[in-house]
Amino acid sequence: xxxxxxxxxxxxxxxxxxxxxxxxxxxxxxxxxxxxxxxxxxxxxxxxxxxxxxxxxxxxxxxxxxxxxxxxxxxxxxxxxxxxxxxxxxxxxxxxxxxxxxxxxxxxxxxxxxxxxxxxxxxxxxxxxxxxxxxxxxxxxxxxxxxxxxxxxxxxxxxxxxxxxxxxxxxxxxxxxxxxxxxxxxxxxxxxxxxxxxxxxxxxxxxxxxxxxxxxxxxxxxxxxxxxxxxxxxxxxxxxxxxxxxxxxxxxxxxxxxxxxxxxxxxxxxxxxxxxxxxxxxxxxxxxxxxxxxxxxxxxxxxxxxxxxxxxxxxxxxxxxxxxxxxxxxxxxxxxxxxxxxxxxxxxxxxxxxxxxxxxxxxxxxxxxxxxxxxxxxxxxxxxxxxxxxxxxxxxxxxxxxxx
Numbered sequence: 001x002x003x004x005x006x007x008x009x010x011x012x013x014x015x016x017x018x019x020x021x022x023x024x025x026x027x028x029x030x031x032x033x034x035x036x037x038x039x040x041x042x043x044x045x046x047x048x049x050x051x052x053x054x055x056x057x058x059x060x061x062x063x064x065x066x067x068x069x070x071x072x073x074x075x076x077x078x079x080x081x082x083x084x085x086x087x088x089x090x091x092x093x094x095x096x097x098x099x100x101x102x103x104x105x106x107x108x109x110x111x112x113x114x115x116x117x118x119x120x121x122x123x124x125x126x127x128x129x130x131x132x133x134x135x136x137x138x139x140x141x142x143x144x145x146x147x148x149x150x151x152x153x154x155x156x157x158x159x160x161x162x163x164x165x166x167x168x169x170x171x172x173x174x175x176x177x178x179x180x181x182x183x184x185x186x187x188x189x190x191x192x193x194x195x196x197x198x199x200x201x202x203x204x205x206x207x208x209x210x211x212x213x214x215x216x217x218x219x220x221x222x223x224x225x226x227x228x229x230x231x232x233x234x235x236x237x238x239x240x241x242x243x244x245x246x247x248x249x250x251x252x253x254x255x256x257x258x259x260x261x262x263x264x265x266x267x268x269x270x271x272x273x274x275x276x277x278x279x280x281x282x283x284x285x286x287x288x289x290x291x292x293x294x295x296x297x298x299x300x301x302x303x304x305x306x307x308x309x310x311x312x313x314x315x316x317x318x319x320x321x322x323x324x325x326x327x328x329x330x331x332x333x334x335x336x337x338x339x340x341x342x343x344x345x346x347x348x349x350x351x352x353x354x355x356x357x358x359x360x361x362x363x364x365x366x367x368x369x370x371x372x373x374x375x376x377x378x379x380x381x382x383x384x385x386x387x388x389x390x391x392x393x394x395x396x397x398x399x400x401x402x403x404x
Contacts, residue, residue, distance in 0.1 A: 036275070043276025046269045047159060048144070051123050051136030052246025053265045058136050061245075063176035065124075065135045071174070074104040074113065078153040081166035081193055085157055086150040088118035097151070120144050120157060137244055139236075139273070142166060142196065143214045160215030160280035164194030164362070169208070195369065198243055199345045202257060207339045210369040216282035216357040222320040225354075225367040226346035228252070232277055233270040240266045254347035282357040289360060291399045298400025301393045306378075307385065308397075317356040317404065324350035331384040332366035342367055360402040374398045 058064040072080075086094065093116075096102040103109050111132045114124035121141025125134040145163045146155035153165070169191030172178055178185050187206050191197065195208035209225060217223050221230040229235055241250040241259050248266030250259045303309040311319050327333050327341045330351050335341060343351050351367070365371040371380055378397050382389045389397070 039272050039275050040279055043272035043274070043279075044159070046273045047139045047276055048120075048157070049117070049123060049138055049140075050269060051138055052240050052244060052248060052269075053136070053263075054240075054244045054246040055123075055125075055134045055136035056247070057245030059134045061177060062172070064171075065132045067175050068110060068114075068135065069107055069132050071107065072110050073107050074109050077110055077119070080171055081163055082122070082153070083120040083144070083146045083163065083165075084113060084154040085118050085120055085146065086155050087157070088116050089113075090116075094150070097154070120146065120163075139239075142168065142211050158283075160213060160277070161283075162194070162211035162213055162362075164211060166211075167191070167193045168196050194364075198239070199342075201242070202255065203345055205340055205345060207335060207342055207345070207368075209342060209367045210364060212354070212367075213282075213358065213362065214277055215280035216316070216355060217280070218278045220316050220318060220320060220355055222324065222352040224346075225352065226343050226348050226350060227320060227324045227352040228254075228347040232274040236270055236273055236277075237266060252347055283361060285358065285360045285403060290403050292403075294396045294399035295403040296400075298396035298398065298403075301389065301397045302400055305389060305393060306381070306387060306397050308381075311353040312356055318353040320352035320355070324348055324352050326350060331380050332368055332370050335368055336370060356401065356404045359404050374401050377401070 074084075078084075089097075093102070108130070110119070111124075111126060111130060113119050114122060114132060114135070115126040115130070117123070121138050121144065123136050123138055124132055127133050140157070140159065142163055143161075144157055144159045145161045145165070146153065147158055149155040169188035173185040173188035178188060187200070190206065191208040194211055196211055197206065197208040200206060200208075212225070217232060221227075223230075223232055224235055229238070237248065237250050238252070240246045241248045241261060242257070245261070246266055247261050248264045249261065250257065252258075301308075302312075311325070313319050314321070327343045327350075330343075333341055343349055354367075359365075359374060363371075363373060365374070365377045371377040375394070375398055378389075378394050378401070381387065382394060
């Protein structure tokens with residue numbers, strides 16, 4: 001298995017629910033009924049529960065099981081952004097949680113939750129003495145959250161919603177292997193919640209990006225920030241092999257990457273996994289939060305004075321299927337801290353136009369998160385593109401973006 005000292009955690013191509021945020025009425029993404037039910041069910045199982053054998057990395061190399069066993073209580077896990085699937089909990093445990101009779105400050109409780117397969121994105125093996133002996137990660141770790149319907153961080157799964165509460169770098173930094181290298185641990189712990197760098201373990205540049213949503217991808221060919229591979233399977237393989245460190249192979253001659261980690265536990269699962277991801281439609285924005293009149297005026301700004309439709313075009317509000325853009329056309333650069341452009345670290349050296357979907361349900365925005373709100377997005381465009389929008393035009397444009 002290929003591993004450098006900068007080994008990294010799972011991410012799947014990039015919506016935030018704060019730990020204290022209550023559930024919205026948006027709900028989970030709807031499934032596109034065009035898929036074959038058996039294939040969708042298989043893909044969902046892979047997305048939620050398949051580690052591709054990456055326990056050999058997370059357990060044998062990093063020692064994540066040791067960290068959890070010694071230090072990660074449910075309270076700490078929730079602080080790190082991990083989520084709990086309430087539907088995996090038996091009635092007695094739900095009642096205990098509701099009555100506050102469950103010890104949330106003990107790692108033993110976390111192991112009990114792992115034994116129930118209730119921690120979203122983690123797959124564990126617990127022995128007969130209730131000791132955690134192996135743990136791996138799944139696609140859902142970064143690309144699912146919960147609706148907080150039971151308690152903050154505990155609820156029904158929302159697949160395709162990136163978990164921007166998750167602090168993957170902090171989790172990595174605390175594992176025994178990485179913690180033994182303080183300089184490296186400091187890099188990982190600097191990323192922050194909702195940020196992840198899927199290139200760091202190859203180029204050593206500390207430039208994390210925001211985890212984007214995995215819903216609403218049907219009809220979008222370039223699904224990553226830089227459009228490296230048109231098919232979802234390209235990025236699933238990249239992540240599964242080079243980030244989760246599952247067993248399989250990935251080659252990208254444009255970046256000089258050639259990883260082979262036999263036996264192949266990924267290739268035959270990619271079609272069903274992709275089909276399930278394509279079935280996840282964008283969640284509906286709560287109507288109660290919208291201003292239809294302002295949004296209507298904002299649409300006119302979007303296609304007119306705001307010049308947004310020049311790139312955010314078509315049914316998915318992106319021109320990614322026909323062209324990519326140089327970094328000089330991207331208003332979110334230069335990168336924070338003066339690091340190299342994220343595009344320069346990619347295979348294409350270009351950016352795709354991000355599809356506009358469910359914007360009111362997430363943030364921060366842009367690949368590097370430099371705009372915390374939609375108001376900041378509009379202001380950044382207005383300033384750097386010299387649009388000279390009025391205050392009313394900017395407010396209406398924000399209202400339209402919220403409606404998408």
